[in-house]
Amino acid sequence: MDLKLKIWRQKNANDKGKMVDYPISNVSPDMSFLEMLDVLNNELIEKGESPVSFDHDCREGICGSCSLYINGEAHGPDRLITSCQLHMRTFKDGETIVIEPWRAKAFPVIKDLVVDRSAFDRIQHAGGFISVNTSGNTIDANTIPIEKADADDAFMAATCIGCGACVASCKNSSAMLFVGAKVSQFALLPQGQVEATDRVLNMVKQMDEEGFGNCTNTGACEVECPKGISLENIARMNREYLSASFKG
Amino acid sequence: MALDSKIPQGPIADKWTNYKNQIDLVNPANKRNIDVIVVGTGLAGGSAAATLAELGYNVKAFCFQDSPRRAHSIAAQGGINAAKNYQGDGDSTYRLFYDTVKGGDYRSREANVYRLAEVSTNIIDQCVAQGVPFAREYGGLLDNRSFGGVLVSRTFYAAGQTGQQLLLGAYSAMNRQIGRGKIKMYNRHEMLDVVKVDGKARGIITRNLITGEIERHSAHAVVLGTGGYGNVFFLSTNAMGSNVTAAWKAHKRGAHFANPCYTQIHPTCIPVSGDHQSKLTLMSESLRNDGRIWVPKHLKDVEAIRNKTLKPTQLAEEDRDYYLERRYPAFGNLVPRDVASRAAKERSDAGFGVNATGEAVYLDFASAFMRYGKEQAHVKGLDENDDVLVKKLGQEIVKNKYGNLFQMYEKIVDENPYETPMMIYPAVHYTMGGLWVDYNLMTNVPGLYAIGEANFSDHGANRLGASALMQGLADGYFVLPYTIGDYLADDIRTGPISTDSKEFEDAEAEVRKNIEHLINNNGTHSVDYFHRRLGKIMWDKCGMARNAEDLKSAITEISELRAEFWKDVRVPGTNEEFNEELAKAGRVADFLELGELFAKDALQREESAGGHFREEYQTPEGEAVRKKEFQYVSAWEYKGEPKDAVLHKEELEYENIKVKERSYK
Numbered sequence: 001m002d003l004k005l006k007i008w009r010q011k012n013a014n015d016k017g018k019m020v021d022y023p024i025s026n027v028s029p030d031m032s033f034l035e036m037l038d039v040l041n042n043e044l045i046e047k048g049e050s051p052v053s054f055d056h057d058c059r060e061g062i063c064g065s066c067s068l069y070i071n072g073e074a075h076g077p078d079r080l081i082t083s084c085q086l087h088m089r090t091f092k093d094g095e096t097i098v099i100e101p102w103r104a105k106a107f108p109v110i111k112d113l114v115v116d117r118s119a120f121d122r123i124q125h126a127g128g129f130i131s132v133n134t135s136g137n138t139i140d141a142n143t144i145p146i147e148k149a150d151a152d153d154a155f156m157a158a159t160c161i162g163c164g165a166c167v168a169s170c171k172n173s174s175a176m177l178f179v180g181a182k183v184s185q186f187a188l189l190p191q192g193q194v195e196a197t198d199r200v201l202n203m204v205k206q207m208d209e210e211g212f213g214n215c216t217n218t219g220a221c222e223v224e225c226p227k228g229i230s231l232e233n234i235a236r237m238n239r240e241y242l243s244a245s246f247k248g
Numbered sequence: 249m250a251l252d253s254k255i256p257q258g259p260i261a262d263k264w265t266n267y268k269n270q271i272d273l274v275n276p277a278n279k280r281n282i283d284v285i286v287v288g289t290g291l292a293g294g295s296a297a298a299t300l301a302e303l304g305y306n307v308k309a310f311c312f313q314d315s316p317r318r319a320h321s322i323a324a325q326g327g328i329n330a331a332k333n334y335q336g337d338g339d340s341t342y343r344l345f346y347d348t349v350k351g352g353d354y355r356s357r358e359a360n361v362y363r364l365a366e367v368s369t370n371i372i373d374q375c376v377a378q379g380v381p382f383a384r385e386y387g388g389l390l391d392n393r394s395f396g397g398v399l400v401s402r403t404f405y406a407a408g409q410t411g412q413q414l415l416l417g418a419y420s421a422m423n424r425q426i427g428r429g430k431i432k433m434y435n436r437h438e439m440l441d442v443v444k445v446d447g448k449a450r451g452i453i454t455r456n457l458i459t460g461e462i463e464r465h466s467a468h469a470v471v472l473g474t475g476g477y478g479n480v481f482f483l484s485t486n487a488m489g490s491n492v493t494a495a496w497k498a499h500k501r502g503a504h505f506a507n508p509c510y511t512q513i514h515p516t517c518i519p520v521s522g523d524h525q526s527k528l529t530l531m532s533e534s535l536r537n538d539g540r541i542w543v544p545k546h547l548k549d550v551e552a553i554r555n556k557t558l559k560p561t562q563l564a565e566e567d568r569d570y571y572l573e574r575r576y577p578a579f580g581n582l583v584p585r586d587v588a589s590r591a592a593k594e595r596s597d598a599g600f601g602v603n604a605t606g607e608a609v610y611l612d613f614a615s616a617f618m619r620y621g622k623e624q625a626h627v628k629g630l631d632e633n634d635d636v637l638v639k640k641l642g643q644e645i646v647k648n649k650y651g652n653l654f655q656m657y658e659k660i661v662d663e664n665p666y667e668t669p670m671m672i673y674p675a676v677h678y679t680m681g682g683l684w685v686d687y688n689l690m691t692n693v694p695g696l697y698a699i700g701e702a703n704f705s706d707h708g709a710n711r712l713g714a715s716a717l718m719q720g721l722a723d724g725y726f727v728l729p730y731t732i733g734d735y736l737a738d739d740i741r742t743g744p745i746s747t748d749s750k751e752f753e754d755a756e757a758e759v760r761k762n763i764e765h766l767i768n769n770n771g772t773h774s775v776d777y778f779h780r781r782l783g784k785i786m787w788d789k790c791g792m793a794r795n796a797e798d799l800k801s802a803i804t805e806i807s808e809l810r811a812e813f814w815k816d817v818r819v820p821g822t823n824e825e826f827n828e829e830l831a832k833a834g835r836v837a838d839f840l841e842l843g844e845l846f847a848k849d850a851l852q853r854e855e856s857a858g859g860h861f862r863e864e865y866q867t868p869e870g871e872a873v874r875k876k877e878f879q880y881v882s883a884w885e886y887k888g889e890p891k892d893a894v895l896h897k898e899e900l901e902y903e904n905i906k907v908k909e910r911s912y913k
Binding site for chain 2: 004011012027030031032034035038041042044045046048049050051053055056057058059060061062063064066067078080081085087089110111114116117118120121124125126128129130131132133134135136137138139140141142145146147148151152154155158159161162185186187191192
């Protein structure tokens, strides 16, 4: 396949940045999207040009590093996958592919397609945990039975990989799906009840301070989420938040 | 220098308890005056950082990823072992200990493994308390499944994402301590050297991967939880960034590197598809609970399948060779990884590989669909003889257990594994070798610790499935936080370690010199060009089967490639920016040294044990031949060049297990 790539290039956080065209040929349909970028980068390096920076690590859709906005969609046109799992067979020979970084005030660009997502970490520092010491001297794991449906829902919420596609897809750059998933995981489990009030208040407060926008129930985040995290998690967080505010 | 493993006296079941009762402790007020550096934030590093901070130490944690949550433990799929015996199927601490030592082909240290089995149950309790959502049964209690090399169900899991859930648990424990200010977290920082002051590890040199700034960090002790070195093969199931640099720099500063040749080649990975391939993807071993591995019995059918004139689903049962069930009736598809991998290679080498490259075997779920489907039909009172319905019901169950893995497979291979068997082939996955540590998990450099995959101690020559997560968390949550106190008790009056010493200055200068060389080299080829070539040498000559002649040529070739790399590598850009090529160049430079030591170690070990299979040492049936005279740990001391490394031996003694031929028949 021969393709025309249009890629966002930005030297550093202070640079203005621009789209640059790169033609690429002999792309195999079996390549992953990132392998196609590897080929481009090796060509650029051997020609003495600067390679395109992008975040990536596990390349199997679980670490949440990769974060490409491809043809106007977070992680590209395919559903329920990350950029690293996208394969070139999804595209047509001769196609133009536009590649941009996540765009959100709370995710400043570091270089090219690499953005700073440390805001997500700071939200977790504010309450994304259960305060048990790691001594191992807790109660036996089977002491508290948990209904399978709740355990499964908690697990589904916990499969969030923290990639930020929800924020990038949202017209308001809201992080509600990300925060809702963590709040829900603990809200669905008996272990999470003890600190439920403080958790949701603190995490939401930090989310607001980081400059993420509000949720207007558009639902783009759920559509683009590579792990299929459900909007129900946002609803659950809103309920938790409301009841916590009353307890205050 | 003699190696002192510091194994406590007494009966094996009491060693850890007695030892904990006797070691020195640091009182809480004094812990506040002690700094500890933890490098790596996977299961081992993350859990250690959280626990040390909780105990009161000042922790500085480092990871090269943009968040500690992205360490490669996140990708572990199948599960975590623990001797809970919830299934009542005969499990016990001793049995987990026994299975692990046997699985490791009698090349691990008894006392360490027993302790691991002993604390395994705490891990499950701890993780559940943290809100880790393990899979549960309808009664609300925890579910288990089986893994290779054992006859009980002791593996706890969270679908095919167990590593993710456990790591997020450790990450949440870290977050709590970061929020309290007890952990100072340094994301996107790469450790480039260990600094020794008066013979003790007292700090590290790092590079800020965003700005390129070279930084000095001091502490009273340094803990490396920096993972394994599978990426020396270029293609592996490791993350792209996984590297040996931290461990290798420690080695160059005096820490012995143990058993580098013990590598795990995992039997069930997606086969290589072409030269563009950047990494390989694992399909969890848990799939062998339900999938059956086979190739056609007859070469004519192999040919027809490769020509696509025959579909695998069309091949009659009697024309299929379920070779693991045939060769190992007792364990069948659940033999340990080394055995399963070699068996796949044996069939492929004999011409029975089922894809275009001839390097693939089938992993087939057809009978599992029917088995589960029949059970479901029975439970729901539906027609058990309706094959279409039964298959559909069975597929739902399988989807529930392994849905994400099936999806991953389909995305990569573009075939639907619910309709046609998966194609799989072995790939490099885990390294049992690593920094030599004593019972305290301290290397032979005082104050320098290695935990998780970065050390060598628990898995011998082959690791059993679902034991890596167990070891990472055991080391980080429950072992290191105790044993490190014994060392730090002497440091309560030391005060903060200054970074203005000559030692820090020299280490920093060396790091800068290296970087300048790479940046200014202006050669002709990219870093990947050299890494791929190194990987090919490793896979062809130090892979699933090794022999003296190949290993000797590998040593020469790697050393030549290293010289070529330093002469001809091209690293674009500058140090003072986000420069992934520069980071990669430093890592590959270290792989080019480690690779040679790896081959040297494999050449020296004239036996077959676990993942190390020497063609010269096998039975007529192709089984590994282990030798009594090699019942030791090879700990290599750095002497300037890998070829000059000096071998130290730690003899392994088995007092609680009878060493015998490892059989899974």
